[in-house]
Amino acid sequence: MALYSEKVMEHFRHPRNVGVIENADGIGEVGNAKCGDIMKIYLKIEDGIIEDAKFETFGCASAIASSSMATELIKGKPVSEASALTNKAVAEALDGLPAHKVHCSVLAEEAIKKALQDYYGKLSEGV
Amino acid sequence: MRIYLDNAATTKMSRTAVDAMLPYLDTVYGNPSSLHSAGQEAAEALDNARERIAKCLGCPGKEIIFTSGGSEADNQAILSAARAGARKGKKHIITTAFEHHAVLHTLKKLEREGFEVTLLGVHEDGIVLPEQVDDAIREDTCLVTVMYANNEIGTIQPIKAIGGICRDRGVTFHTDAVQAAGHLHIDVKEQNIDMLSLSAHKFHGPKGIGALYARKGISLEALIEGGAQERGKRAGTENIPAIMGMAAALEEACGSIDENARKLSALRDKLIEGLSEIPHSILNGDAFRRLPGNVNFCFEGIEGESLLLLLDDKGICASSGSACTSGSLDPSHVLLAIGRVHDIAHGSLRLTLSEENTEEEIAYTVRAVKEAVEYLRGMSPVWRALISGEQEFIIK
Numbered sequence: 001m002a003l004y005s006e007k008v009m010e011h012f013r014h015p016r017n018v019g020v021i022e023n024a025d026g027i028g029e030v031g032n033a034k035c036g037d038i039m040k041i042y043l044k045i046e047d048g049i050i051e052d053a054k055f056e057t058f059g060c061a062s063a064i065a066s067s068s069m070a071t072e073l074i075k076g077k078p079v080s081e082a083s084a085l086t087n088k089a090v091a092e093a094l095d096g097l098p099a100h101k102v103h104c105s106v107l108a109e110e111a112i113k114k115a116l117q118d119y120y121g122k123l124s125e126g127v
Numbered sequence: 128m129r130i131y132l133d134n135a136a137t138t139k140m141s142r143t144a145v146d147a148m149l150p151y152l153d154t155v156y157g158n159p160s161s162l163h164s165a166g167q168e169a170a171e172a173l174d175n176a177r178e179r180i181a182k183c184l185g186c187p188g189k190e191i192i193f194t195s196g197g198s199e200a201d202n203q204a205i206l207s208a209a210r211a212g213a214r215k216g217k218k219h220i221i222t223t224a225f226e227h228h229a230v231l232h233t234l235k236k237l238e239r240e241g242f243e244v245t246l247l248g249v250h251e252d253g254i255v256l257p258e259q260v261d262d263a264i265r266e267d268t269c270l271v272t273v274m275y276a277n278n279e280i281g282t283i284q285p286i287k288a289i290g291g292i293c294r295d296r297g298v299t300f301h302t303d304a305v306q307a308a309g310h311l312h313i314d315v316k317e318q319n320i321d322m323l324s325l326s327a328h329k330f331h332g333p334k335g336i337g338a339l340y341a342r343k344g345i346s347l348e349a350l351i352e353g354g355a356q357e358r359g360k361r362a363g364t365e366n367i368p369a370i371m372g373m374a375a376a377l378e379e380a381c382g383s384i385d386e387n388a389r390k391l392s393a394l395r396d397k398l399i400e401g402l403s404e405i406p407h408s409i410l411n412g413d414a415f416r417r418l419p420g421n422v423n424f425c426f427e428g429i430e431g432e433s434l435l436l437l438l439d440d441k442g443i444c445a446s447s448g449s450a451c452t453s454g455s456l457d458p459s460h461v462l463l464a465i466g467r468v469h470d471i472a473h474g475s476l477r478l479t480l481s482e483e484n485t486e487e488e489i490a491y492t493v494r495a496v497k498e499a500v501e502y503l504r505g506m507s508p509v510w511r512a513l514i515s516g517e518q519e520f521i522i523k
Contacts, residue, residue: 029508033470036451058509060449
């Protein structure tokens with residue numbers, strides 16, 4: 001059996017939403033280089049809807065695929081739905097991750113939550 | 128298309144080795160312990176293989192024990208020396224921080240049993256100095272075990288000098304020569320080696336077979352009990368086909384060490400030259416005192432597993448010391464031992480060559496690695512922070 005599902009490999013080979021959003025409404029970075037994974041998620045939010053999501057990732061294939069899938073799952077969704085995204089949903093959408101790679105999907109969930117916190121923080125500052 | 132550059136992991140069997148095995152998988156099937164003619168036919172083959180392997184190492188056949196591979200040989204050598212030491216009240220062992228886990232994990236087990244282990248640090252060039260060994264030896268030291276050549280960064284250790292010190296100080300000296308056998312000239316007598324481990328599949332022989340050389344006078348303990356095979360030091364019916372394959376492969380490899388080294392080191396140096404053009408990259412281990420076929424680099428700002436998988440998509444089989452490939456949270460202990468920090472060690476790539484590789488393959492590989500590194504850096508937040516000046520480069 002291959003290490004990764006076809007879905008993981010497909011998202012690793014052709015990651016969606018790679019890049020940076022200038023003047024993003026929310027940015028979340030999690031992980032650290034010491035552990036070998038860093039994920040940074042950028043969100044563009046209008047009227048409570050995630051208009052755009054992009055990511056940069058330093059990490060293994062499953063970290064890249066998890067970022068790609070997570071950004072796909074929240075694009076076009078209301079903020080409330082995005083903040084409810086779980087690592088389990090990311091892993092399931094990728095047809096599963098090997099046990100020692102589940103933390104990659106956790107990072108994706110955390111990066112999105114952090115980007116949304118950043119967004120709310122900016123909102124309250126703006127008020 | 129496949130370009131196989133993971134020969135430190137395992138090698139393709141040579142035709143000679145396959146051919147040497149075939150009769151023993153087919154017509155010569157006797158058990159060497161049987162007294163009848165079929166058994167004696169196998170026993171003769173076994174003796175013959177043992178003598179040929181011994182000749183490649185510069186020792187008599189009776190100093191060779193067949194094992195299931197390098198790991199078993201390492202385990203047996205270390206545990207035997209430890210038990211013999213303990214009988215004399217000597218429970219201190221010296222090794223290096225960048226040994227193979229077959230050595231390190233065996234020593235961990237002994238530590239739990241009350242042995243004390245000194246891990247010698249390794250210089251950034253990946254070489255341990257004989258003086259370090261000399262300084263670390265104590266009254267109660269029963270064993271020094273230092274690998275012949277490192278499996279990740281390929282650096283070759285001053286084995287003869289270390290062996291000489293151990294001989295002078297009356298300490299048993301073992302070397303894990305799994306990466307060296309068949310690739311470098313070995314003469315256990317001339318190099319003051321008391322015990323040496325080797326594994327056939329690293330020199331185009333079959334998997335699941337190895338050998339332990341133990342000088343006459345070294346007391347060996349059996350890890351596997353149950354029969355008189357291997358002079359009672361390793362029970363179990365001998366794996367004759369694999370042993371015949373190993374003998375043929377080692378003979379063939381040892382017969383062309385210089386020729387292979389010339390060819391491989393020329394390819395290696397081309398590969399090193401090409402990969403050095405990648406900005407913020409660094410060669411791991413000394414550029415010259417290394418195995419002729421070993422190349423190991425770190426690339427800043429990327430992670431090794433994703434690099435491996437991209438290269439695999441381009442037909443290149445390689446290896447990495449990143450945490451993701453080791454299955455643990457830490458990157459390679461070898462890279463950490465030579466002073467690479469975690470951030471850098473995660474972005475490592477090992478390419479290990481064989482005689483079958485060509486200049487075209489090397490040129491293609493250099494291009495493929497450059498593209499893959501650039502692509503991964505393009506999506507790496509670490510790389511962005513580095514080039515924007517937010518973070519300082521570790522590799523200048």
